[in-house]
Amino acid sequence: MIEGVSGEETRITQISNARPGSPLPAASFEVEEPQILRFSTPASEECARWGPRFAQDDNLRGAEDPKLREHCGVVAIHGHPDAARQAYLGLYALQHRGQESAGIATANGSSLSNIKGMGLVSEIFTDEVLDKLKGDMAIGHTRYSTTGDSALLNAQPIRVESTKGLIAIAHNGNLVNLGNLRARLEREGAFFQTTSDSEIIVQLIAHSRAGTLVDAIADSLSQVDGAFSIVMMTRDRVFAARDPRGFRPLSMGRIPNPDGPDTIVFASETCAFDLLRARFERDVEPGELVMVTSDGVTSRRYSTGIPQSSCIFEHVYFARPDSKIFNRWVQESREQMGRQLARESGVPADLVVPVPDSGVTAAIGYAAESGIPFRFGLIRNHYVGRTFIEPEQRVRDFGVKLKLNPVRNLLEGRRIILIDDSIIRGTTSRKIVRMVRSAGAKEVHLRISCPPTISPCYYGVDTPRKSELIAANNSIEEIRRFIEADSLAYLSLEGLEKACDGGEGNRFCVACYTGDYPTHWVDVEDILPAAAEAVR
Ligand code: SF4
Numbered sequence: 001m002i003e004g005v006s007g008e009e010t011r012i013t014q015i016s017n018a019r020p021g022s023p024l025p026a027a028s029f030e031v032e033e034p035q036i037l038r039f040s041t042p043a044s045e046e047c048a049r050w051g052p053r054f055a056q057d058d059n060l061r062g063a064e065d066p067k068l069r070e071h072c073g074v075v076a077i078h079g080h081p082d083a084a085r086q087a088y089l090g091l092y093a094l095q096h097r098g099q100e101s102a103g104i105a106t107a108n109g110s111s112l113s114n115i116k117g118m119g120l121v122s123e124i125f126t127d128e129v130l131d132k133l134k135g136d137m138a139i140g141h142t143r144y145s146t147t148g149d150s151a152l153l154n155a156q157p158i159r160v161e162s163t164k165g166l167i168a169i170a171h172n173g174n175l176v177n178l179g180n181l182r183a184r185l186e187r188e189g190a191f192f193q194t195t196s197d198s199e200i201i202v203q204l205i206a207h208s209r210a211g212t213l214v215d216a217i218a219d220s221l222s223q224v225d226g227a228f229s230i231v232m233m234t235r236d237r238v239f240a241a242r243d244p245r246g247f248r249p250l251s252m253g254r255i256p257n258p259d260g261p262d263t264i265v266f267a268s269e270t271c272a273f274d275l276l277r278a279r280f281e282r283d284v285e286p287g288e289l290v291m292v293t294s295d296g297v298t299s300r301r302y303s304t305g306i307p308q309s310s311c312i313f314e315h316v317y318f319a320r321p322d323s324k325i326f327n328r329w330v331q332e333s334r335e336q337m338g339r340q341l342a343r344e345s346g347v348p349a350d351l352v353v354p355v356p357d358s359g360v361t362a363a364i365g366y367a368a369e370s371g372i373p374f375r376f377g378l379i380r381n382h383y384v385g386r387t388f389i390e391p392e393q394r395v396r397d398f399g400v401k402l403k404l405n406p407v408r409n410l411l412e413g414r415r416i417i418l419i420d421d422s423i424i425r426g427t428t429s430r431k432i433v434r435m436v437r438s439a440g441a442k443e444v445h446l447r448i449s450c451p452p453t454i455s456p457c458y459y460g461v462d463t464p465r466k467s468e469l470i471a472a473n474n475s476i477e478e479i480r481r482f483i484e485a486d487s488l489a490y491l492s493l494e495g496l497e498k499a500c501d502g503g504e505g506n507r508f509c510v511a512c513y514t515g516d517y518p519t520h521w522v523d524v525e526d527i528l529p530a531a532a533e534a535v536r
Helices: 044-049 052-059 083-093 127-131 148-153 179-189 196-205 213-223 271-276 311-319 328-346 360-370 400-404 427-438 475-481 493-501 531-534
Strands: 028-029 035-040 074-077 100-105 112-118 139-145 156-162 165-172 229-233 238-242 250-254 263-267 278-285 288-293 295-303 352-353 378-380 404-406 415-420 442-447 485-489
Touching: 044 112, 052 278, 074 083, 074 165, 074 229, 074 238, 083 100, 083 271, 100 165, 112 165, 139 165, 139 229, 165 179, 165 196, 165 485, 179 196, 213 238, 213 288, 238 263, 250 271, 263 271, 311 328, 311 493, 328 360, 328 442, 328 485, 328 493, 352 360, 360 415, 378 427, 400 404, 400 427, 404 427, 404 442, 415 427, 427 442, 427 475, 475 485
Parallel strands: 035 112, 352 415, 415 442, 442 485
Antiparallel strands: 028 156, 074 139, 074 263, 100 112, 100 139, 156 165, 165 229, 229 238, 238 288, 250 263, 250 278, 288 295, 378 404
């Protein structure tokens, strides 16, 4: 049960970015009362409801083998009388993309309000809080981050008063040329209040010599490198943009309005459109900047000629199976991954069993292709909360058992093919293999629906350092022995790309499987210290 606001509020009034003696600030950050809310209640039950990401990750926080985490999800609404509640619904559907903080900014043509807090969307945005957010435009953000106070300070949207007017911004992804840009902006008088990539972008907008806001945004985006799907809002306009390589998804939808202009919506994943009753219209293209005003939707390319490299791990794990990203249904990709896995590494067995929930769709595909029956031989306890296991190391060691339980009468005496979506450190996989074997399975064959993860991500995914990635330091046979499986096979890279493309002609980033990065990650130490250590 959610018990509500703890009463602990952080109040920050106008913070100027001007250094002593410097000219007028180009941008100043406003976080007005009581716009940052901090929640003390654990989020376990809400997390558990969403299945794969929440319950599993939080349950294993601080333990041996967490899943990789996405950083953010974004939404934007233009032309709805209760834009805040629409943004809330969109964020609710995107909660799997970040569970540490959330925020919504709204605008009504003359003013711009912003509320953000630590916790889940449903914890922060009660009816009372949403009532404070007036306007027919909104942007929203949900975020995963790793640290306490900095997480609060870096919660988004960020609202900035600049020489180009009042702007609210939220983004998903990671920039990879932070250091250079930051140093240059600081030389020009900027004083940074956060470590957020969003602040780099708004400082660039504020310092741009372009004559109009839209030109300044385009100018700013053309200077940053890396992964970003961005939503922005002024008092009377909404903007959405994707980086030129299209790392992270961002889609545009429409809620038809027979009595006036349609509501235009943007979201990291199309699953958000279903709750909003919005019709999917199209993806925001890589290198595209879309502007929505009361006159309608306009679009411009701020970058061309850079090859697409959309994150393939969105299809493997992050995105919800009921979303369509990069023009492809995630459910279809995952089922094809399972089918391809069966073709590449079939093995005689009695049952195909998914590691729930994230291995389910690939297991359905594997079973369909191989003709081996699919069964839920492992049951997830969706009501295990993070607070239950955090206090005692002794309890943590039982994390997997708390979370998963074998169906003994299905597994006993059978040859089992276990399907999972990744192995990060290997310790959780070993516990699951042991669990299935101790339930009486005669053989346990582990099949993974993507290639071995050998390299960290610099584009918005929280990856362990290379030294902690089991596949970066061991052969497949060594991993098999470590996890104590009778056999182990991963999906090939070609097989994964084929499964995720589905004839759409997409080109993907596969750097965590190859170590071959699509950008020059010149400022690695600014992006991810652990990763920097890994490549030294
Ligand atoms: Fe996605 Fe991996 Fe590329 Fe990161 S490195 S963007 S997780 S494919």
